[in-house]
Amino acid sequence: MANVLHIVVCAGIVPDPLQTLEPVTGPNGPGLKNEMVLPAVLDPWAASSLYEAANLAGKNPGSKVWLVSLGPKAKLQQVMMTVAQKVAFELVPIDGPIGGFPDAHSTAAVLADAIAALPGLDRNRLLLFGGWESATRGAGVTLQIVGERLGITDQFQGVDQIDLNEDGSFEVLERIEGGRHQVSACAGTPAVLGWATGNLAEPRNNPQVGMANMRTIMPALQKAKPTTLAANGLRYVSVSLPKQQRTTRVVKDMTPDQIAAELAEWIGAE
Amino acid sequence: MGTVSLPEVKTMLALPGDAVRQIQWRFSDRFDIQMLVQSSRSVARGTVARMVAAGERNTHEWTPAKNEMLEAFDRSGITAAFMEPEEGGFIVGPKNLALSLAAFELAWVDGGAATASLASFLALAPIHERGTQEQVTRYKTLAAPPQPGEDRTPWRGAFALTEPIPYVGVDTGMLSGKLRVAEWKDGEEPWLQVDKRGRFITGIAFANFVTAAVMSDDARIKGSCVIIMEEGDEGTFDRGTPTKKLVHQLSSTGDPIFNMKVPASRIIGGYTVKDGVIVPNYNHGEVIEAVFRRTRVPVGLMTAAKLLSAVEPVIRYQRERFRGAEGSRPGSLRYEQGIQQREDALHRLVDVWATGEAATSLGFAAARLFDALDPLEKHKTAVLKEQGIQGGRSEMKALKESEQRALEMLSLKEGDPRRAELEADPLVQYVLMDAEGNVLCPATKLWNTGHGANMMREAVSLMGGYGITEDCPGFLANKWMDAQLEATYEGPEAVQRRQLTVTMTSEVFLAQFRAWTLAMRRIASDRPGTGACTLASAMNLWLWTLNYLQKSTDPAGNKLYHGQRQGVTFALADALCWLLASRCQILDVLELDARGAEDAVAAEGLAGTVQFLSDLCHTQAAQAAGEVSRICGELVFGYNQHPAWDEAEHRNCFLASELEELEETMPGISAMAVDVLAADGSHPQKAGPCAGCAGSSEFLRMQNKLTTCLSGSRLAKDRAADTVSKVMIPEALDYPA
Structure with a gap:
């Protein structure tokens, strides 16, 4: 029998990066101004992991992909109208608060409980995927804690590639300092892989895939139970956007080498 | 931060x-x-x-x-x-x-x-x-x-109706494309020879098949039809030269020439042979009527999309207009608000936005209507077929009874059991929706594209010189130009107006229009800020004017509402479009208000969104009312000869001496009299005594009421403008420019 994988992807939703993101303090702590009404997307790092998961599942017949996502279910539904057309998966929605400021331990606990309760999940075949970072406000530890709670100790972060061997073992390429990769060998599942960008392009929308996914997504969204996340004493003193200055020039006649040289000069000057 | x-x-x-x-x-x-x-x-x-x-x-x-x-x-x-x-x-x-x-x-x-x-x-x-x-x-x-x-590669098609001059732009009933029998062996299917030249045919550069309208040029073929040709058929399939369009360059357009031999089974809808003559089951008019009433709606929505797409780039431009200039420091009004400090910039953008909302609401209302109409139309065809009734005129005759039932239904009050019974009748539903669709489709195509193109010019102007450059975010100048083509293809504005002049006088449509007017009053009672009352008054004025014009003649005794009198009929059609768009806009906001809370995302800030969109409705209703008032006023009074300072008209004037006498018994009357002749026969410096016409007092009463109904509309515009100056927009447009 081929390597049958059970891949669970943890992916949150974040405001579309083009939106104006302005921190505000509300009654429930910090958040982003008007976040609920801003268009949302699947966190791009986690989205990479979803596409890698689908690709891996496609190469290993009998495998299955679950997408576990915590967020307001109305918002999740909006995002699914695009994401569901990309690749085949089963959505496990958890109706929770929006925003990236809840305590990572509470979030991880809810996610781990939802994964543990998945019917038909074989935890010996489990690959737990997610984003290495979040496009907005990732604590950087949530996926690791989910893995720990599920008893998975083989964990890899900044993953760009996984190569599965016939005996179920696999090699993983992880990003390390200096723009290099570290190659790790793992005896087999279960494992946690926090993905960087991977190597796959974003799949094009395919409504046929979307319609197939929707048969399970809509009932799942309807049944999603509301969840609250405990603060666990977490308190934010202040929240701010990274200091940045965006200066845009439209240049049409520079070679890649010239562009690289200018970037290097600019970085050196900073 | x-x-x-x-x-x-x-x-x-x-x-x-x-x-x-x-x-x-x-x-x-x-x-x-x-x-x-x-x-x-x-x-x-x-x-x-x-x-x-x-x-x-x-x-x-x-x-x-x-x-x-x-x-x-x-x-x-x-x-x-x-x-x-x-x-x-x-x-x-x-x-x-x-x-x-x-x-x-x-x-x-x-x-x-x-x-x-x-x-x-x-x-x-x-x-x-x-x-x-x-x-x-x-x-x-x-x-x-x-x-x-x-x-495999999917096949693509082109629809060839329009023909070269002199046929281009004329009534689509006239065709130069010809169809003859090429070969007809006993007991076998006939082969037909098609000769057709097309003009401005969309998609022709890559079409694998063409559906073309042709007229019989052979006694063995009756009338006209639409026929299918494939690129692999015997004969010439010449795609012609590309049209040098200044707009819509991402679509292919050309002037093809076809000279092809095809089997008779390519006649769309099939044919029957009667007495040795091939009789197409549908003539080309019947086919294109079914097609265009649906495909024209998306065209209207294309222009509507342009208007709404202009909002974000214009806001961004207005706000950032002065950034980078000396004296425009972060935190200053000039830096933060840019041109949006100025009321005019905001008000003009509100007008563009309100038009976009109304056009979109009208178009999607029409699209939904046709979705609902499609199954009813199939049902109607099946029912009538069972009765042995098929084809245009015989179907129209057979539906007369259903029309009467529909009118009866509309005359009954809500809750009347008879009304419920009639409402459940699919044929009644069909004639109601058909009458509405016959108006909404041309109205969408006409108003969205025609008025939309005008408002796109306004949107471009709001970007200053930037607006007409290739660098303008949102490609606004392209969109302005493109809108002009949208106003033209699939039936230019005159064709839409012509269709409206017929369909808007349908008894079934007018009965629904009256019901809509009453509904607008009810809405106004519950939601006074939407402009529904203004709109209802304008609808009443339009209806009164239509009735008046249908019964009136000009000084020469010629009928005013007549097919050839487009100065009357087309203007009234234009006025109707404003009303329909405004009505649909209001109904869409009410829908949001009623159902927004059910959706957690829409519910966030729902009150503010509904308030703003209602203010846009009010603004648009006031615009519509103004247009209707102007058009109706011109039509009601414009065809009367202005009174002159001649003997006959003098009889209606006061003499100065008469007024002096009357002043003794009725103090102040002199101030009321406007047309007073002096003893020497001299008169006030104007064209003649003030004019009036039969029924003018009723018209003026309604017009006067309409004017007072504009109360609050500018306050709504001010509120909308304030929102436009504060609403959060993304940091950048989500497509390259």
Whole structure:
């Protein structure tokens, strides 16, 4: 029998990066101004992991992909109208608060409980995927804690590639300092892989895939139970956007080498 | 940057998003359509926008890059949206709303891309509407994108109706394309010779098949028909030269020439042989009527999309206008608000936005109506067929009774059991919707594109000189130009006005119009801020004017409301469009108000969103009322001869001496008299004694009421302008420019 994988992807939703993101303090702590009404997307790092998961599942017949996502279910539904057309998966929605400021331990606990309760999940075949970072406000530890709670100790972060061997073992390429990769060998599942960008392009929308996914997504969204996340004493003193200055020039006649040289000069000057 | 406390918000927080629009335009429960919207948006703001930014519009020829756009349509499901699931599609049932939304999303970036997506549908539409089952299966299956595992290129089509001068632009009943019998052996199917020259034919550069309107040039063929030709058929399939359009360059247009031999089974809808004559089951008029009443709606929505797409880039331009200048420091009013410090800039953008909302509401109302009408039409055809009734005139005659039942239904009060009984009758439902569709379709095509093009000019002007450059974010100058083509193709404005002059006087439509007027008053009672009362008054004035004109003559005794008197009929048709658009806009906001709370995303800041959109409704209703008042006033008074200072008219004037006497018994009367003749016969310096006409007092009373009904509309505009100056927009446009 081929390597049958059970891949669970943890992916949150974040405001579309083009939106104006302005921190505000509300009654429930910090958040982003008007976040609920801003268009949302699947966190791009986690989205990479979803596409890698689908690709891996496609190469290993009998495998299955679950997408576990915590967020307001109305918002999740909006995002699914695009994401569901990309690749085949089963959505496990958890109706929770929006925003990236809840305590990572509470979030991880809810996610781990939802994964543990998945019917038909074989935890010996489990690959737990997610984003290495979040496009907005990732604590950087949530996926690791989910893995720990599920008893998975083989964990890899900044993953760009996984190569599965016939005996179920696999090699993983992880990003390390200096723009290099570290190659790790793992005896087999279960494992946690926090993905960087991977190597796959974003799949094009395919409504046929979307319609197939929707048969399970809509009932799942309807049944999603509301969840609250405990603060666990977490308190934010202040929240701010990274200091940045965006200066845009439209240049049409520079070679890649010239562009690289200018970037290097600019970085050196900073 | 530290955190700040968020004050309680009662204004619209951000630009209306998908959750709001899905409720307004009634597809929040249709995830198949929602997915199509997302797919279309992704192609529009990705592939299409990159092409436009890269200058792909600068060629008239069909290029490999433009062809890639078609492939993107195939991959993303846009092509398949027209098909049934068994044909390779994914949307079940009528698709007018779905296709309209896809065109809307594409036109948000480029109208030519939207037209390219619609062109193949237009070619397939005659087959879809009137084709035999064999024809439907063959061509829709061939045109469907390849399924997983299939390796083929989908067929694309072109619809060839328009012909070269002198036929171009004339009544589509006249055709120069000819059809003759080429070969007809006993017991076998006849072969036909088709000679057709097309002009401005969309999609011709890549068409694998063409559906062409032709007239019989042979005694053995009766009348006209629409016929299918394939590029592999015997004869000449010359795609002609590309049209040198200044607009919509992402769609292919050319002047093809066909000289081909095809089997008679290619006649759309089939044929019967009677006494040795081939009789097409549908003449070309019947086919194109069924097609155009549906395909014209997406065109109207394309222009509407342009208007709404202009809002975000204009706001960004206005706010950032002075940034970078000396003396414009962060935190200063000049830096933060830019041109939006000025009321005029805000008010003009409110006008553009309000028009976009109204046009969109009108178009999607029409699209939804046709979705509802499609199954009823099939039912009607089946019922009448059972009774042995088929074809245009005999069907119209047979439906007279249903029309009477529909009128009776509309005359009954809500809750009357008889009304419920009549409402449940599918034929009554059909005649009601048919009458409405016959008006909404041309109204959408006419008003959205015609007035929309004018308002696109306004949007361009709001960007200053930047607006007419290639660098203008949102491609606004392109959109302005494109709107002009949208006003022209698939039936220019005069054709739409002509159709309206007939359909808007239908008894069934007018009965519904009266009911809508009453409904607007009721809405106004519950929601006074929407402009519904203003609109109801304008609707009353329009109806009164129509009645008056239908009964009146000019000084020469000629009828005023007459088919040839387009100065009257077309103007009244224009006025009606304003009313219909405004009504649909109000109904969409009410829908959002009623159902917004059910959706957690739409519910966020719902009160502010509804308030703003209501203010836009009020603004638009006031604009509509002004137009209607102006047009009706001109029509009612404009055909009367102005009184002159002659002997006959003097009898209606006071003499100065008479007034002096009357002043003794009626002090103050002199101040009331306007037309007073002096003893020497001299008169006030004006054209003649003030005019009046039969019924003028009633008209003036209504017009006066309408004017007072404008109360509050400018306050609504001020509120809307304030929101425009504060609403949050993204940091950058989500497509390249």
